[in-house]
Amino acid sequence: MSHITRSAAVPVTSGESTIEESPLLIADGVDGAPSSHNADSSLRSLDAGITWACLASGVLMCLSPLQYGYHIAELNTPKGIITACDKDAAHWPSLPLCLPMNDAIFSLATSVFAVGGLLGSLSAGWMAERWGRRGALVYNSASFILGPLLMALAVSPAMLVVGRFVSGIGSGVAVVVTPLYLSEIAPVKYRGMLNLLNQLSIVLGILVTLTIGMLANEGPYWRLSVGFGLVLACLHLSTLAFAVESPRYLWSRNKRAEARAILCKLRQTTNVDDEVAGWKSVSASRRHGGSSYTTSEQPARLETGDAPDNVVKVVDDEEELEELHSEHVPVTIFNIFTFAEYRKPWMLVLLLQFGQQLSGINTVFFYSSSVMEKMFSSHVSSILTVLIGILNVLATASGALIVDRFGRRPLLFSSMAAMAISVTLLGVGLGFKLNVLAVVSLYLVVASFAPGYGPVPFLLGTEFFDVRAAGAGGSWALAANWVGTFIVAVAFLPLQNVIGEWVFAIFVTALLVCGIVFYRTIPETKGHTIEEIAKKLK
Template sequence: MLYLLFVITVITIGTFLFGYHMGALNAPQADICCLTSIPIGAKAFYDLPLCIPMSTTEFAVVTSIFTIGGLFGSLAASKPAQEYGRKGAMLWSTIGAILGPILMASASSMPMLAAGRLVAGFSSGMSVVLTPLFISEIAPKELRGSLGCLTQLSIVFGTLVSQLLGLRLSKSPYWRIILGLAAFLGLIQLVLLFFVIESPNWLVNHKNDVKQAKHTLRKLRGHDNIEAELTEMGVSAGQVLDEEERALLGSENDNASPSSTQEAPASTRSFLFDPKYHQVLKATFILLVGQQFLGATAMVFFSTSIMASSFPSQAASISVYIGIVNLVVTAIASQLIDRTGRKFLLNLSVTGMALSTAGLSVSLFLHWPTISAVCCVVFIAAFAVGAGPIPFLMVSELSPSEVAGIAQSLGLAGNWLGAFLVGTFFPTFKDLLGSWVFLIFTAAALAGLIGLRAYVPETKDKSIEEVWETRRERIE
């Protein structure tokens, strides 16, 4: 189990960096944009400007262009994940994880800063596809839910770390340290990935390398009792046997083709248009695309500016407290998910988000600062208990192995597109609608509850076949 924890720690560095970049520009926004006075005696790093003049619109573009990079990274992740493996694709993603922060930290203009965000976003987009897929394929069945939540937990932790650094390093020129530190973490992941095994599921289903799959599975589990897991991957009974047993029984060659029941990887076109995948497609859309329109991205990107009207001198600190709540509740959710089921937590989560955004609109309009802060905390807690961690996990649980990578890739591409739309247009709508802008998220949450009930089945303790069979019986 120690080696399993090591592997999961290494592969979640990429999703940690995703969360880190999501929150990195929040606290230092005014200092980066030259909207605050430069501290007396401040010295530039290597003759780089102390700040980069930008309007609110330009800064919103720089912030949200990260999601455009993520969109293309998510779309690009599926093919290398199939051809080079989960580990192989992650090695490629670390290149952007290193180069993007270097560009941002050394930026002398708005286009250069935006280019760095775009590259970092591309790397993060790949990571958010590959990490939950990798975890779902190496996690023991009894820990699949808890370990699956580590994707979101690492994202939340990354956001919190960048916000904590923002409290101390947001002033000129130290905001460059916040942006550049991520390159060091990307380098660490690159080095440690060489000590990580490949997914045994990928070795069986894409390389037909049963011998190596058995070796990696034994290393992950720390014992030899792996027959049942190999059978679930589609390995025939003869292939599961060790060499000595096969010699005695005259079994097939160890690297024979997998069981005839194993399906070949499907194409993106098949996933989109083949009727047998339509239920998976609908559920993926509701879980991953719908997540973005609940308002969490707006809260992460702009929590400091949202709170500034109510708590001018404490807005950045409140954003950190919100991040701590997010981390703690996400950790609690990871322990509950295998006990209560996915659907219960999702319904509880989305209901809480609908009520808190409605309350935030009213409290901001009536200038009730304490109630506004409480609504923000309740909103993040509600997101963390379900809508944050569960969609990443459920998509992999709902998807047959031949379309698992495609479902994650397309679903997260839609998720990134939603994040871009929210990140780009939220400041404009906030200026137009004032506090009532949050009612848009209330309406989206109510629509999400209807979609969850209609199209998303429970997956707790069920195989993919059992999930959809139960669903068909309930509809009939």
């Protein structure tokens, strides 16, 4: 490891790269590692827990998916005052009191968010590779600033639609890059817990928008509700400089001194050699078929970044030489499925995310207000809807606490089984007009989904791919999620009109089929490095 020096006035430099440091690094010690009073050189980084530096960086980056959660539900509560003017309400000069539109236009404003999310997800992998994980979210802040600004100042329905579309783009990028970043900075033993901060921030965002929507559900104040996203975006942009870049990403870009320095800080130990070695050992073994390295001269050879310094890998046949060259071909959303080692995880993450939407979870949120209003007043219904948001947060937090203790598979399958029962009860309650059963079932579905089937697909999507394919794999995963969201949103009401509450039988069937497929194909990833998981999926 190169010696790193620090000057208060200049960036840290080494023979490999110039280190642009986060304040989280500068605040502690010298030489890019923890200071001696809190470092433990005997502790292996693979055995480390979650440090304050790691947690702080994760929380700051999670302000991005929090905005995604906020924008998901921002139009739910204020629909009535946006589309119909209350002549007795307060008026603001220069801006119309409301934006009169029919249900078709309002549905477009709601669903165009998913179209923007799809485009954002497909571009997120490229952004994460081009500018880094933290850099991608810095540039993505432009979408989160422009979108709420357009909606808050909207003078026509078209302006509202465009604002939703732009916010959707930012949301698509956020929910790809953030889980990827969390998995890459997390210690192996607590990767699940840290990664579930992504889902927790999403449901917190939903709760915030439900609460603000309830408080601002009068006259022109809907503009404050949709414009509050601008406050969140500015807060996130102003704090991103305090989060460190992913050390795995920096290592893949040959910024190895900086990667080691950040890893030392994140783990609070200088003993990081085993973890760094794991970033390359499995992939090297896969590419070279377990053959050894040598410095002897041969006619055909290729020097790779995985070999030790000044060591050359000897290649004696053309087929192996071609494989080595293919390792240097960038993995993108357009070619990831052409690589044999990525084909299976690619198909699994597509099914995980698409299957999540086929569970019918979004229709539960669509139904919540209408079901509540059958039994309670509009005001009481809005309060009960906020309580669903609170339950969503608490259930997600419980999943984060147990995912690294019990594993991904038990959490996923127990969640899917409980959802199948809860969705069945919801369909029965609605079909036979048993309002009490329907209301209770809404809470049961959320409590079943939030700790398992909600966050685990996001977590597995970051664990199935090594750093080379992480961006492209994450883009495809969330693209499948957005497509599933759009299809279910478009098809649900027509299907309900044709077959009634039997539509919920489709969701139950999808849960059972996906559960069987996942049981047979998805390995347990708890306690394994990303490289070890990739080897399992070969």
